[in-house]
Amino acid sequence: xxxxxxxYAAFFxxxxxxxxxxxxxxxxxxxxxxxxCHGHQGQGGVGIPLGLEAFLAQTPDEYIRRxxxxxxxxxxxxxxxxxxNQDIDxxxxxxxxxxxxxxxxxNASPIKADAVKGKVLFDAHCVSCHGKDARGxxxxxxxxxxxxxLPISPPSLNNQGFLNSxxxxxxxxxxxxxxxxxPMPAASQFGLSEGDVNNLVSYxxxxxxxxxxxxxxIEEPAVIMYTSAYSFDKTLENIKRAVxxxxxxxxxxxxxxxxxxxxxxxxxxxxxCNYDLINDALAIDPRIGMFLPCQITVVNxxxxxxxxxxxxxxxxxxxxxxxxxxxxxxxxxxxxxxxKEATQ
Amino acid sequence: MKRLxxxxxxxxxxxxxxxxQAIITGELIMLRSAKQYDVxxxxxxxxxxxxxxxxxxxxxxxxxxxxxxxxxxxxRIVFFEKAGExxxxxxxxxxxxxxxxxxxxxxxxxxxxxxxxxxxxxxxDLFPDPRLQELFRRWHQEVTGIMQNxxxxx
Numbered sequence: 001x002x003x004x005x006x007x008y009a010a011f012f013x014x015x016x017x018x019x020x021x022x023x024x025x026x027x028x029x030x031x032x033x034x035x036x037c038h039g040h041q042g043q044g045g046v047g048i049p050l051g052l053e054a055f056l057a058q059t060p061d062e063y064i065r066r067x068x069x070x071x072x073x074x075x076x077x078x079x080x081x082x083x084x085n086q087d088i089d090x091x092x093x094x095x096x097x098x099x100x101x102x103x104x105x106x107n108a109s110p111i112k113a114d115a116v117k118g119k120v121l122f123d124a125h126c127v128s129c130h131g132k133d134a135r136g137x138x139x140x141x142x143x144x145x146x147x148x149x150l151p152i153s154p155p156s157l158n159n160q161g162f163l164n165s166x167x168x169x170x171x172x173x174x175x176x177x178x179x180x181x182x183p184m185p186a187a188s189q190f191g192l193s194e195g196d197v198n199n200l201v202s203y204x205x206x207x208x209x210x211x212x213x214x215x216x217x218i219e220e221p222a223v224i225m226y227t228s229a230y231s232f233d234k235t236l237e238n239i240k241r242a243v244x245x246x247x248x249x250x251x252x253x254x255x256x257x258x259x260x261x262x263x264x265x266x267x268x269x270x271x272x273c274n275y276d277l278i279n280d281a282l283a284i285d286p287r288i289g290m291f292l293p294c295q296i297t298v299v300n301x302x303x304x305x306x307x308x309x310x311x312x313x314x315x316x317x318x319x320x321x322x323x324x325x326x327x328x329x330x331x332x333x334x335x336x337x338x339x340k341e342a343t344q
Numbered sequence: 345m346k347r348l349x350x351x352x353x354x355x356x357x358x359x360x361x362x363x364x365q366a367i368i369t370g371e372l373i374m375l376r377s378a379k380q381y382d383v384x385x386x387x388x389x390x391x392x393x394x395x396x397x398x399x400x401x402x403x404x405x406x407x408x409x410x411x412x413x414x415x416x417x418x419x420r421i422v423f424f425e426k427a428g429e430x431x432x433x434x435x436x437x438x439x440x441x442x443x444x445x446x447x448x449x450x451x452x453x454x455x456x457x458x459x460x461x462x463x464x465x466x467x468x469d470l471f472p473d474p475r476l477q478e479l480f481r482r483w484h485q486e487v488t489g490i491m492q493n494x495x496x497x498x
Contacts, residue, residue: 036374036458045376045453222470223439265435278405282419287372287460289421289449293403299438310442314470318371318462
């Protein structure tokens, strides 16, 4: 009798500890990898909300699993190739623990309809939020802290990460019912029939390329560097003037490194800003501070005077954000212009 | 039941411990602190000092924005380095200078605080000189340590 009890107890303890362990592992993994963007309770932030009833009710686990694996190339959400299958399952268990809602089953059956008709409907009803070619709204996610015209930025629907994660049936469910508590309306609000919804599904699916394309990393040099035709002091003066010419405000200027740098190296830094640009950039990606303040370094290295800055295009590659890449192309050209003006 | 659970939990924690998970997504290190901005900022500054670094400057991006008529939240950039280390490095590698000193971006989002920095391990790609690899690896350890310290501070 005792032995049987003990066996039950041992079995129970084992099951129980396995369960709590899995749940806590999932929570920790979620905190370390997802909470930064999606919030501790899935309330959203840089990323869109994951904790809403409508989302959890429409979303099969397989969609979340695939999303974690492939991310959203160019839309901030990284791909987590380092996480094991067990890790991913633990994260999903944690996300499911927020609400008592059963995940729908995964259904991969294709929906075949008319993508051309779908495009007409999309351009009439969806393009205002999801953008041309379903590329997504400006900015991503939800940032209560910054003014936006919508509380949640409409996600990209032509993103290969999204298309490689979502099934036709899931697309149909989302479009039919919309997502309560988010700006995403239900098809009935536009008077769309089931056939219309199927056409929309086909149109969105038409953006999928056969395979996930790997990120194309073009090698960019780390710094933009120009050798100056002028003396150290003259180059420094030129930089300040060029900064002003290009509508930036000089905010600071230091030669403090002069004494500490080795005898054969003299260095000065010029810091400058343009608050209109910063404000625009913050709306694109709140992590933009990693590029600030704008800075040009002038060095005299063994008698050769060089002026240089970071290469924003190289740094931008860390952020997985196409909009930021565009802004960084502009910044790259501006830096190059200032450096050229000052050194040639 | 609750007591049994707590007991079991402390046991499980004791035996396994929480592995110190890296908070690395891609090549950025990011952290969401449930603390108010001011507290998180204090945690950050003491974590930086604890790793043996000196804070060389704090930029107030929001103040500049406010002066230019923008509404925004608390947003700062904290710069730090180890005394002498950076100057010594620039002596031979002036092209690293635009990326230095190291920095962590910290900003408020409602009642929470977000911290972002680039993983110094990316410098291994940016400046592939073999003589620098060990230094960048150490920076990686130390900056990760700073972020974990902020995460775990009470």
